[in-house]
Amino acid sequence: MERAAELELVGRLRQGEPAAFDEVYAAFRARLFSFLLRLTGRREVAEDLSQETWLRLADRAADLREDSVLSAWLFTVARNLAASYWRSRWLDGPLATSLEDLDLPDDPAATPERLAEASDDRRALEASLAALSAVDREVLLLVGAEGLSPAEAAAVCGLKPGTLRKRLERARARLTAALDRLAVVPAEHEVNHA
């Protein structure tokens, strides 16, 4: 989303325009849900936290700053809600650590051949991600999967950029180690960039 279009959208949201909400919802709904699903490892929790995030946007639309960055705002709320969830539930048991537990559907846009090729890498990556700590997982997801800049991710996590960079480096190393344990090293795989 271009910055000018985003600022215009923020202005309309502040006025309480339902159409503006719909545009933001369409642009970020799946991204936010995917982030929460991989962060929490539980579909029903990700659904609840998604709902809470979107209702919070509706509640606070009028109070958004004129220069708000919507992705950062939404991911900050979602991340903080997930953190609250963990604080209240951390004794209830570990997160899902397998794809079966995660119940992730296959990518509907992929062809069967491409799906089969990508399947092993994806499964290994999803399982390795799920095995990481939440702290490692959130920085990897924000920067790697959601494409936020390290500075934006630092703002979402409430960290200084330098701290975020160190955390990101450590998380990447741990993900590499987790993938190694599954005997799948991405560097040795041919990645089709086409």
Added chain:
Amino acid sequence: MPDAVAARDELVDLLGRLPTHDLDATLSARLRECAHARLARVHRPGGLRPAFAMLFDRVLEPALVGILAAGYLSWAALRSLELLT
């Protein structure tokens, strides 16, 4: 070391190509409706604020400040007169 850096860059690339998942269509539609209703309520005069909070802001708080100010000024004036006489 460059191999390690390349492997980590590749990881980020792989993360960026993980498939996106979406809410169930029924849940998504229900959530959208709820959010619209909430948006409309927030933008109504008074919004989501409870009636007592609005009454307090508009009537009780100014009245309380006025009464306290008048009381203090009266007390100060009487005290000054007492000291002068």
